[in-house]
Amino acid sequence: MNASDAWSGTPVLVPAPAPSLELGIPSAWNNGKSCGRLIGEIDLAATPAAVRLARSYVRELIGQHFGADRTELGDLELLTSEAMTNSVLHARPRQDGTVTLSVMHIDRYVRVEVTDGGVAPGRPRAAEEPLPVHGRGLQLMKALATDFGTHRGKNGATFWFGVGVREGWRLP
Secondary structure, X not given: OOOOOOOOOOOOEEOOOOOOHHHOOOOOOOOOOOOOEEEEEEEEEOOOHHHHHHHHHHHHHHHHHXXXXXXXXXXXXXXXXXXXXXXXXXXXXXXXOEEEEEEEEEOOEEEEEEEEOEXXXXXXXXXXXXXXXXXXXXXHHHHHOOEEEEEEEOOEEEEEEEEEOOOOOOOO
């Protein structure tokens, strides 16, 4: 199955190119300095199955990187699900039919980024108008994320959020 085909019910992992920090967008955390250390990056077909795969990918990466167990990763998994669902349902995939999920370690934070092809066709959006974030996902982000935001660039639109590294997680 091609990544741009309709969802057949079978998850499709699309091999990612070599990891790149090009997706890292400066946030309030680092005031435009280094974007941190890329822990992992994966391209997923922009289908409903990508949500589950993204959640599992983040859980495994953070579990291995910090030694955190599954019970400690609930908020991170929930926010990853919300960000991926929003991208799959409300945005266009990139030209190859994928969205990119990137996970970074920045100081005492884990930052997750979802990059897609941008706003789905519809009402034209002014360049200075912020990307929309609606519904329950926004309330969850406000309640559980340390910080979150959006950025548009040459690779599409990126939604990012960060959560603090919890006490007891070993830092690499």
